[in-house]
Amino acid sequence: MVAVASKENIQTQLMDRLNNDHFHIATVMNALEKMFAGFPDEDIDWSEVSDMLSYLQEYPDSVHHPLEDQLFDRVLDKGLTPVERELVHTNLAQHAEIISATLRLDQDVNQILNDTVVPIGKVLEDFEHYIQLQRTHMRNENTHLFPLAQRLLTPEDWRDVAADYASHVDPMLDLKQGRFASLFEYITER
Numbered sequence: 001m002v003a004v005a006s007k008e009n010i011q012t013q014l015m016d017r018l019n020n021d022h023f024h025i026a027t028v029m030n031a032l033e034k035m036f037a038g039f040p041d042e043d044i045d046w047s048e049v050s051d052m053l054s055y056l057q058e059y060p061d062s063v064h065h066p067l068e069d070q071l072f073d074r075v076l077d078k079g080l081t082p083v084e085r086e087l088v089h090t091n092l093a094q095h096a097e098i099i100s101a102t103l104r105l106d107q108d109v110n111q112i113l114n115d116t117v118v119p120i121g122k123v124l125e126d127f128e129h130y131i132q133l134q135r136t137h138m139r140n141e142n143t144h145l146f147p148l149a150q151r152l153l154t155p156e157d158w159r160d161v162a163a164d165y166a167s168h169v170d171p172m173l174d175l176k177q178g179r180f181a182s183l184f185e186y187i188t189e190r
């Protein structure tokens with residue numbers, strides 16, 4: 001019997017991968033939150049924070065969100081209700097917001113690492129806002145956007161997006177040798 005990748009298979013594989021990405025993003029958010037919780041009694045390891053931001057830029061911001069954009073752009077063509085349309089547009093706008101926020105935080109952290117005087121209270125506030133934004137964003141996707149995509153997208157839609165996704169590997173999965181090996185150890189130790 002020849003195994004054929006059915007719509008269900010491709011859809012399930014892609015959804016598993018998106019959910020796995022969310023698990024990694026959520027893990028990094030928890031690690032960031034934990035790292036800041038002890039301040040000012042405990043020092044913040046800013047180079048570890050910098051690694052986390054590099055990971056977020058290299059994979060979720062460069063691969064995960066753009067591929068979700070492809071899925072959700074296709075959902076917009078499927079005759080949505082006004083409420084559903086609004087949900088999709090809000091989500092797409094949040095992708096742009098998250099990507100520019102990661103970049104801004106990375107610039108702040110680089111300044112701290114270079115001993116430039118930076119208002120730490122404001123940076124920590126920005127991180128708090130960022131962590132909440134990421135969590136709300138993923139919750140909306142899990143609750144509303146993913147079910148919408150699963151209900152409305154055609155086998156061709158899933159196939160096209162899956163093909164693009166296939167060439168991008170989450171560097172967090174490259175555990176022992178990858179650039180993010182120490183980050184992975186750091187966040188899984190806690």
Ligand SMILES: [Fe+2]
Nearest residue numbers: 065068095141
């Ligand atoms: Fe997203």
Ligand SMILES: [Fe+2]
Nearest residue numbers: 022068138141
């Ligand atoms: Fe997502």
